[in-house]
Amino acid sequence: MEKGSYTYEYPRPSVTTDCVIFGYDVKDGLSVLLVERGIDPFKGCWAFPGGFLKMDETTETGALRELKEETEFNVEKDFLEQLGCFSDVNRDPRGRVITIAYYALVQKGSVKGGDDARNAQWYPIGDIPQLAFDHEKILRVALKRLKEQIHFQPIGFELLPETFTMPQLQALYEAILEVHFDRRNFANKMLKLGLLEETCERPKNTARVIPVQYHFNPDKYKEMKSKGFRLEF
Numbered sequence: 001m002e003k004g005s006y007t008y009e010y011p012r013p014s015v016t017t018d019c020v021i022f023g024y025d026v027k028d029g030l031s032v033l034l035v036e037r038g039i040d041p042f043k044g045c046w047a048f049p050g051g052f053l054k055m056d057e058t059t060e061t062g063a064l065r066e067l068k069e070e071t072e073f074n075v076e077k078d079f080l081e082q083l084g085c086f087s088d089v090n091r092d093p094r095g096r097v098i099t100i101a102y103y104a105l106v107q108k109g110s111v112k113g114g115d116d117a118r119n120a121q122w123y124p125i126g127d128i129p130q131l132a133f134d135h136e137k138i139l140r141v142a143l144k145r146l147k148e149q150i151h152f153q154p155i156g157f158e159l160l161p162e163t164f165t166m167p168q169l170q171a172l173y174e175a176i177l178e179v180h181f182d183r184r185n186f187a188n189k190m191l192k193l194g195l196l197e198e199t200c201e202r203p204k205n206t207a208r209v210i211p212v213q214y215h216f217n218p219d220k221y222k223e224m225k226s227k228g229f230r231l232e233f
Contacts, residue, residue, distance in 0.1 A: 060077070
């Protein structure tokens with residue numbers, strides 16, 4: 001090694017990024033965004049959007065770029081969170097490849113396969129195909145993180161319509177936690193938090209049942225978050 005040179009002759013693993021993008025809508029519930037690989041290895045198999053990191057990119061920048069190139073779907077930077085590093089020695093048949101995975105929970109939108117992805121599609125959580133690489137392991141970690149997250153922040157501002165019913169809110173929590181709540185107990189707990197405000201009066205002197213509509217109280221949410229919000233069921 002020449003004097004003044006700081007290049008060491010050690011093996012250099014490649015680095016990739018992968019995006020676990022959970023999508024939700026009130027009609028179809030919770031889904032995850034997958035791409036069908038158009039090249040080997042695992043050609044024709046489904047995987048998370050992702051790819052190799054460029055030399056001038058941060059892992060976050062690379063993740064957002066790969067997501068856009070392979071699915072034509074944009075995620076705001078503030079919604080993307082780092083999930084973890086996955087470095088099993090034999091996780092990638094192309095060689096020593098370490099991946100930095102990110103995840104986000106967003107409203108579902110239209111997607112289209114691009115770059116080296118043959119197709120892009122939202123898959124319901126209960127109907128995930130066999131995944132390439134170690135992406136099944138990454139998905140398990142992401143689902144666990146999502147279930148933990150829901151206890152510390154009232155997810156729903158961006159996932160539900162501006163106004164929503166209590167059954168729609170309950171369906172969101174049930175989809176993420178994979179449990180079933182008693183309707184009355186769930187409603188009572190949510191209303192006691194003070195996070196919800198009614199947007200219309202309850203019907204009077206009519207046989208027609210009109211579901212009560214709610215919206216989130218952002219000021220109350222900020223107050224609770226600053227005090228260390230935790231929701232227990």
